[in-house]
Amino acid sequence: MPPLYRLLSLRYLVHRWDRAALIVASIAIGVATLVSSRILNQCLETAASQTTTPLGGSDLYVSNGELGVLRTVADDIRAAQIPGVKSVQPLVVERVYVAGGDNRAAVLVGAELSLHVLDSDNPFKARFVRTLENNWTTARLALTRRLVVLSKALFDDWTTRRTGPEDPFVVKYGTREVECLPIGYIEYEDGSPMAALGRNVVGMEIGQAARFVRPGPPPAAAALVGGSASEAAWDTFAPIRVNRIDIVLEPGADAIAAQLAVRAVTADRAIVKTPSAQGQSTQEIVSGLQIGFALCSAGAMIVGLFLVYNALSVTVAERRHDIGILRSLGATRWQIVWLFGSMALVLGLLGAACGVPVGIVMARTILGQFREELGAMFVNPSADPAWPTLATLVLAVLAGVATAVFAALIPAVQAATQDPADAVRRVPGVAGGVWKLAHRAACSALIAGGVAMILTRHDLPPRVGSFGGLMFALVGLLLAAPIIVSLLVRFTHPLLRRVLPIEARLAADNMIRSPGRTGVVIGALAAGVAVMVQTAGVGRSNEEPVVRWLDEVIQADRFVFAGNLTEAASSQTPMDSHVREELARLPGVEGVVGIRYIRPEYNGTVVFMVAIDALSYAEETVKRVPGNKEGLAKLHALPRGNVILVSENFALKHGIKPGDTVTLPGPRGPVALTVLDTIRDYSWTRGTIFIDRAVYAALFQDYLVDVFHVYLSAGAGGAAGESTAGGDAVATFAANRGLNVQDRPTLRRFLAELINRVYTLAFLQQIVVGVVAALGVVTALLISVLQRKRELGLLLAVGATPGQVVRTVLAEAVLMGAFGTVLGVLFGLPMEWYILRVVLVEESGFVFDLIVPWRQGIGIAVGAVAVATLAGLLPALHAIRTRITDAIAYE
Numbered sequence: 001m002p003p004l005y006r007l008l009s010l011r012y013l014v015h016r017w018d019r020a021a022l023i024v025a026s027i028a029i030g031v032a033t034l035v036s037s038r039i040l041n042q043c044l045e046t047a048a049s050q051t052t053t054p055l056g057g058s059d060l061y062v063s064n065g066e067l068g069v070l071r072t073v074a075d076d077i078r079a080a081q082i083p084g085v086k087s088v089q090p091l092v093v094e095r096v097y098v099a100g101g102d103n104r105a106a107v108l109v110g111a112e113l114s115l116h117v118l119d120s121d122n123p124f125k126a127r128f129v130r131t132l133e134n135n136w137t138t139a140r141l142a143l144t145r146r147l148v149v150l151s152k153a154l155f156d157d158w159t160t161r162r163t164g165p166e167d168p169f170v171v172k173y174g175t176r177e178v179e180c181l182p183i184g185y186i187e188y189e190d191g192s193p194m195a196a197l198g199r200n201v202v203g204m205e206i207g208q209a210a211r212f213v214r215p216g217p218p219p220a221a222a223a224l225v226g227g228s229a230s231e232a233a234w235d236t237f238a239p240i241r242v243n244r245i246d247i248v249l250e251p252g253a254d255a256i257a258a259q260l261a262v263r264a265v266t267a268d269r270a271i272v273k274t275p276s277a278q279g280q281s282t283q284e285i286v287s288g289l290q291i292g293f294a295l296c297s298a299g300a301m302i303v304g305l306f307l308v309y310n311a312l313s314v315t316v317a318e319r320r321h322d323i324g325i326l327r328s329l330g331a332t333r334w335q336i337v338w339l340f341g342s343m344a345l346v347l348g349l350l351g352a353a354c355g356v357p358v359g360i361v362m363a364r365t366i367l368g369q370f371r372e373e374l375g376a377m378f379v380n381p382s383a384d385p386a387w388p389t390l391a392t393l394v395l396a397v398l399a400g401v402a403t404a405v406f407a408a409l410i411p412a413v414q415a416a417t418q419d420p421a422d423a424v425r426r427v428p429g430v431a432g433g434v435w436k437l438a439h440r441a442a443c444s445a446l447i448a449g450g451v452a453m454i455l456t457r458h459d460l461p462p463r464v465g466s467f468g469g470l471m472f473a474l475v476g477l478l479l480a481a482p483i484i485v486s487l488l489v490r491f492t493h494p495l496l497r498r499v500l501p502i503e504a505r506l507a508a509d510n511m512i513r514s515p516g517r518t519g520v521v522i523g524a525l526a527a528g529v530a531v532m533v534q535t536a537g538v539g540r541s542n543e544e545p546v547v548r549w550l551d552e553v554i555q556a557d558r559f560v561f562a563g564n565l566t567e568a569a570s571s572q573t574p575m576d577s578h579v580r581e582e583l584a585r586l587p588g589v590e591g592v593v594g595i596r597y598i599r600p601e602y603n604g605t606v607v608f609m610v611a612i613d614a615l616s617y618a619e620e621t622v623k624r625v626p627g628n629k630e631g632l633a634k635l636h637a638l639p640r641g642n643v644i645l646v647s648e649n650f651a652l653k654h655g656i657k658p659g660d661t662v663t664l665p666g667p668r669g670p671v672a673l674t675v676l677d678t679i680r681d682y683s684w685t686r687g688t689i690f691i692d693r694a695v696y697a698a699l700f701q702d703y704l705v706d707v708f709h710v711y712l713s714a715g716a717g718g719a720a721g722e723s724t725a726g727g728d729a730v731a732t733f734a735a736n737r738g739l740n741v742q743d744r745p746t747l748r749r750f751l752a753e754l755i756n757r758v759y760t761l762a763f764l765q766q767i768v769v770g771v772v773a774a775l776g777v778v779t780a781l782l783i784s785v786l787q788r789k790r791e792l793g794l795l796l797a798v799g800a801t802p803g804q805v806v807r808t809v810l811a812e813a814v815l816m817g818a819f820g821t822v823l824g825v826l827f828g829l830p831m832e833w834y835i836l837r838v839v840l841v842e843e844s845g846f847v848f849d850l851i852v853p854w855r856q857g858i859g860i861a862v863g864a865v866a867v868a869t870l871a872g873l874l875p876a877l878h879a880i881r882t883r884i885t886d887a888i889a890y891e
Contacts, residue, residue, distance in 0.1 A: 025351070027347065027400045027403060028400075029355070031352045031358075031396045031400045033362070035359025036359040036360070038392045038395070038396075039360065039387075040363050040367065060255070062247065062272050062273075065606070066571055067700055069090075069241060070240070070269060073266055077262055080265045083261075084250050084253030084254060084255075085250070085258060087246075088245060089247075090111075090244075090245045091111055092109070092206055092243050094572075095572045096213075097172040097573075098158075100170065105200065106202050107202070109204070110210060111203065111204075129152075130184040145180055146179075148183070148203060149204075150201070153199035168181070169181070173212060175738070180204075206242065211240065214704075245270075270665070337413060340411060349401060352396050356396055360387070360388065439479070440480075443477075446475055447476035454838075470834065474530075481519040481522055484823065488822075502804075504814075507815055510812060511815060523823075524820075526821075526827060527824070528820075529824020529825065530828035533829065533832065534835060536853040536856035537853045545849075554744060555620070557743065558712065561707040561739065561740055562575055565740075570597060571597050575705050579705065579708065580613075580705065587726065587729050588712055589710060590620070591619070591710075591711040592710055593620065594693055594708050595613075596611040596696065598611065598700075600664045601665065607686050609696075611695075614636070615639060617635060618633070639695060642673050643675075645675075645678070646675055646690070647678065647683070649845030650678075650689065651675075652845040653687050653845035661674055661675070810873070812872065813876075814865060814868065814869050817868025821861045824864065
């Protein structure tokens, strides 16, 4: 049989290469989406892991999130001599910038160098190469500069750029710069935990690193007391903190007993976690993105499955005569199934082979669009997507092949079960009662199962019910499209017969006779329209209130920050708080508001804390937005003590109401904060806490600032881009200190572009669905032309013009586009409501009103009908090329 399969399958594929290319393309689209989502998910997991557990590999972690842990806690754990504890390793891990060249970002690792790097057998699996010469110049420089160890790539770049032996290696953190003396570089072995941090790593002794990344004593104290004395006094007032403490246990040690013992030593000064618990909070943030990527890939595979099914149905329709001859000559039903299955297997392999490289390009393109935003969320700025793993490649191949083979099963089985005499006559077959019953049972089960999952989502694992139920229900509705289309056409048929011309009536009659063929395509069109309507509606429902909120809260004339605009709302590039007083003294400056952003852990997730100069912000904003006095009045109570305001979504998501207490981890122990009231805010999907910055600094020993809002005096602001005294003074001040400054229009434009990029990505994915649906229209109408070959020939024989035949086929395409659009709108609006009122509320706590996207909906509807009409041109032209004698003799 193999030679026969090659003769019948491969020769047919060569002859119908365009249809084979269509099937390969549909499989490739699904596989590419799957591969790109897997790569992006792997990238997000790696970035999240490097943020919560950089240099991982320890058995226990002692941390307080971004708030840090006192270094003395590590000394206390060592002094306790806990059984089973092999080593206690405090670490500082922060993002810094390297001055000179391209001002590139790097990861600062503060560690006990004698233990971690200089030893030959170190847990970092890093080989140290000493490059510093022993001479008087080196000794003199070592007295005034901090000693650092660089990664090989960073060391090579520095040696290439420097012009003399005394050129320093300058590291920047916010407004602070430090001159360093590289003593060598490190090379990573295979499996080194430091390799995951990228090519730009700066290693520093932990004490020096901790002092570098924290604010120093106020300038007045340093000038009065003296440099070294003020530093010593400042160490007592604001003790040195590290990001976390890693604990490695002896082989075979009791991990639970060791964790309890370490917890007893740390008391309430820090939280002791296992590796899985340490990364859970950050992973919970990115899991929503990961699920979104996974759903996109699943949707592409499902739509591709229906397209392959449609394309293979064309093959069955074209080869019914060949199948009848084979069955008459003794071919078994299994051999017929294998004939189509093997062809689908080959096409699936080709589609997977084409989809993998496309998926890699898609992942890198998507990551490039959001590189800065992801970099601001995570410590490692070089979060490049990895190459697909072996598991991803195997999954991609299996998914492509399984989709093609599964889509070929129904046409193959239908072809095998037909009577040989009917197949030889080339008349279109009719699905039997068993197929109809199985189809309706499958649709009912999927829809009912999806609805049940949604209703019982609170009893299921997180997101399984809300997302999984939606996918099951949509697939069930897509499968049920032939039934729904049959009912719609029969319901509207009397009206269509009265108002439509003869060509359109013939098209409607044909749709009634073949609901299974047209229903699949209309379902694919409806799916594309529904997703577009849902995305447009959700986008408008989100964008309009968020933009109004931004217009209210962003009232400053200038914004001063270190780093770039994306990092301004993170804690990656902080500044010293005394910059506020310097800005306030500039001519033309009316007020300055300092804001510190921090992400502490609360209730098992990472929340957003905004420490703001509450009174100054309220006073300056009320001058520009007088209608918001009630909301701004809530800020006046913040400086009075350990009180906070929480965002409305924080209260809803965490079950908090005014008067409740929110407890956050602090460097000296838990900090209890009383909730005064709620406030509208859209900053963070897990909820936002507002606290006065002076109160925050006293409670959490954090005196840094991430961004300054500068309010210029009346007449000093001017229009955007206009040179004014106040604006020029702020710009000069920022330039002299290596800071960035932006005006209000630029910031608003940046935020608007960020929102648009998110929804542009979603619409691009839906365009893929639309293209697939359009290809489905082509294949469906090709089937129609093949099955109606005799009918179309008779029309031409009795005097119908080729134009009338073309209009008949095009009318069917227009009707399919119209029905698909109607169903898409009917499905899309409930989907929008579900996303807004169920998914978004449960995911973020944000409650948005449903806004119907009328303008976008009309454009989507017109586009869908136009695409369907254009897709019908090829089958229409194919229909008029049929010879009348061949068509009449077709049976």
